[in-house]
Amino acid sequence: MYGFHFLVWFFCVRGIKDTQCGFKLFTREAALKTFSSLHVERWAFDVELLYIAQCFKIPIAEVAVNWTEIEGSKLVPFWSWLQMGRDLIAIRLRYITGAWKLHSPHKTD
Structure with missing residues (x-):
């Protein structure tokens, strides 16, 4: 996992230790923007979500929560890590080249 965390830091998200934590909380406005x-739409969607939040300068904080791990993960370590690594590179390159753009939706009441 150290390699994955390095790739996350290098390509996409700085300042967050655990991008894959399953619990994320957003304000309505932040959720609409991100x-x-x-x-x-795969395992690395968390990283893109945090990357987008940082691009929009949305404050991000890691807060400890009580978490219970449940057996039966669908993660297949080698292939999932390979796919996530590919996704990290794709996230960075597609935003830099303009293939993917950030959308700024209208503010709602």
Whole structure:
């Protein structure tokens, strides 16, 4: 996992230790801004979500929560890590080249 965390830091998200934590909390405005620009639908979607939040300068904080791990993960370590690594590179390159763009939806009441 150290290699994956390095790739996350190098290509996409700085300042967050655990991008793959399953618990994320957003304000309505932040959710509208971030989820409307999301492209990745696999394991690395968390990283793109945080990348988008940082691009929009949305404050991010890691807060400890009580978490219970449940047996039966669908993650296949080698292939999932390979796919996530590919997704990280794709996230960075597609935003830099303009293939993916950030959407700024209108503010709602």
